Amino acid sequence: MDVFNCPNCNSLFVMIKFRDVCDACYKEEEAQYDKVYAYIRKKTNRTASMMQVVMETGVEERLIIKFIRTGKLRISQFPNLGIPCGKCGANIKSGRLCGNCGDSLRTDLQAFENEEKRLTEIQGNDKKNTYYMKDEQKG
Missing domain, CATH: 1.10.10 (Arc Repressor Mutant, subunit A)
Structure with a gap:
């Protein structure tokens, strides 16, 4: 049994499956x-x-x-x-974002993923091109 404060009146109530208020x-x-x-x-x-x-x-x-x-x-x-719309405030029928904001978010996510992939490749290439030199004085 979960007891919560009502977000409207702040009174305590037992949360029921489909009710978020007292x-x-x-x-x-x-x-x-x-x-x-x-x-x-x-x-x-x-x-x-x-x-x-x-x-x-x-x-x-x-x-x-x-x-x-x-x-x-x-x-x-x-x-x-x-x-x-959760981002621009345009009137929408369902969901959280309008089509334009959804497309923009997808584009931004794709750019982020591409940048992450590029950085991972650069780090991998740095490891391939690392050379070690023998210290002549020690050995």
Whole structure:
């Protein structure tokens, strides 16, 4: 049994598999989810942006993002809702990075790996080209 402090209210609670907050905060989050879902479910609000949803429902953006990241709120039917890219903040539908930042990260990692390989080869070549001289005075 794991006991943690609730990140919202700091009260102690027993961590349950799918809950990262205490029961009271979980119930509050559920009420907030119901507000958001009721708002975006209306046909006239399906194209609302994240800022519009926040302004109209009063629910914090971080909580809406949590609903999206956990899969509780599926945004495939809501074209203007998304989560921010972890690097540049661009609006994305899933994952942590947008396509451009993901490509940039892959390029940087490949360059790092190539540099590591080059340095390893240089170190290997240095060992091949090391010569030892006999000390004439000792022997």
